[in-house]
Amino acid sequence: KAGVTQTPRYLIKTRGQQVTLSCSPISGHRSVSWYQQTPGQGLQFLFEYFSETQRNKGNFPGRFSGRQFSNSRSEMNVSTLELGDSALYLCASGRGTSGNQETQYFGPGTRLLVL
């Protein structure tokens, strides 16, 4: 069974640009969550999608947005990039139906560098 895949793995952008990251969950999983990991702030929850609907959202500015498609693949978009957006962006997939005790599986992440 294939794991969670994220593309691209590495990305370099300049301030003011926008970026789109993609996450393909494990087959059969309908929940996709996104996290930002930085040395200063650690791992922070961005948002979670289930069946194309955002179910939960973290405390990030509106520049951070996401969506989920009917095949459960998810994208997150960051507009007007800032230096502080440089981070490892992780997505996690789960069945999304068993509550918060359910195991979530993480992808390898996309490392974004903003210059």
Next chain:
Amino acid sequence: AQSVTQLGSHVSVSEGALVLLRCNYSSSVPPYLFWYVQYPNQGLQLLLKYTSAATLVKGINGFEAEFKKSETSFHLTKPSAHMSDAAEYFCAVSVNSNDYKLSFGAGTTVTVRA
């Protein structure tokens, strides 16, 4: 709001020695607790999770953790460290039953000395 605190950002152990990583949580309701490991340039891998079935939880790679409600702790242990255990370890908590959000601790980096 729920949160976790990991005591010690760095832990150094000798190969074959006990690994002990500390995690304390704060939650007004019974939590679900998780330990994840992250190897360099990789995502997070679940080691084990507590979901109220048993207070002593066994995970992969010889790790286990004990949930102690009276101490609000969920410390991770491994009796004998191996070089391959060198990684960063994260404790995480989830509280709301329909909420898939995980709140992570700051992480503990483990180095293993030969």
